[in-house]
Amino acid sequence: MIAIVDYGVGNLFSLQSSFAFIGQRAEVTADRERILNADRVVLPGVGAFGDAADKLNASGLADAVREAAARGVPLLGICLGMQLLFDQSEEFGPHEGLGLIPGRVVSMRGVAAGLKLPQIGWNALHLTRPHPLFRYVREGDQVYFVHSFHGTDCGESLLATTEYGGAVTAAVGKNNVLGCQFHPEKSGKVGLSILKAFAETEDFTC
């Protein structure tokens, strides 16, 4: 069972539908035990980092997510859920993240000088190294982004970038902890193939 962590942020209907569409059972849950017993965990999220981090902490589910990650359960953060994996974000002042991926979340203003923010739309993935999460993805495949902030200083955890003014972090991974800045559940066949790879892969270390 795939647990989609419900901490009161965002619309989880499409995410659950996407997994159903590829034949995977996903459950939207706010139950700590369900999360700890899941084969895989998805951390979704939209909105502002500080609010979401507060809600995740207040719900007590931040610890459950950390614990699942520490046990080696594959964890996928999506959009703001990916940003929450980082150490820290500067959105509306510094906020602490889950500290599962090294790096900081910063405004894209510096990279995307003169461009509209948020970045809303389809953009190409540039894979920085081969990774099981992207085994069905070809270099240049497009996915759907909606964001104004992105992760930086993620070192070897960087898996993919996209071009918006300059290089923007599109995906990260450190062992079993993975994150997509884009929305795989809204990225057509390419997105579904990423969710499929996430659901199928046993070992993400590479």
Next chain:
Amino acid sequence: MISKRIIPCLDVRDGRVVKGVHFEGLRDVSSPVELGKYYSDAGADELVFYDITASAENRGLFTDILREVAQNIFIPLTVGGGINTLDDFDRVLKCGADKVSVNSGAVRNPGLIDEAARRYGSQCVVLSADVKRVNGAYHVFVRGGREDTGIEALNWIREGISRGAGEIVLNSMDTDGVKGGFDLPMLQAVCAFSDVPVIASGGAGCIEDFVTLFRECPQADAGLAASIFHFGEVLIPELKRELKKQGIPVREV
């Protein structure tokens, strides 16, 4: 580089798509699910479902059908029509809409934009404006284009953005239905100040009109159309191939 988006708009009445032709492989041309799938497979970058259901009793049919669409189509879905309150936002978002487009409801109560942006985020709030030239000025029309509000359109759009609208659909009533091309002067006037994406609507008649749009108004982010897609006059894969050939960034499937 971010791709220019191509967006078909489907009018839905009592749970059925209002107009369309029979495409190959499509059993039921009035089924929002089948038509949505058809467009999604053809490379549409986003779908807009516009609820033109007249009676409140039948509104439930729309949310049922929206749920079914969202279970089967995995590209962004925007919903408009009859959005007047936060409850309306809630109703369609719970059924799988990603963005909600407000029009008359926001003109009547501009605070709706602020409230919705605060609750759901700006990325979720699309301000759709029906605009027509009246005595040389751009006026906002409401109630499906039947009523002139007298409100100056550029000021209204500016206000909408500052209240938290995350995208603008600019529908020119002067070019809508004429199939003579998008309203470039009106689009350029909005793109000159908009720091959020602008979706061009009204007037597309052929592939060349989209090429001209993105060439003459490079700040426009997307082109929206209805009948030319539904009647098969423009096929999305062909449109995308031509845009790509002309050096305009698009997503090909």
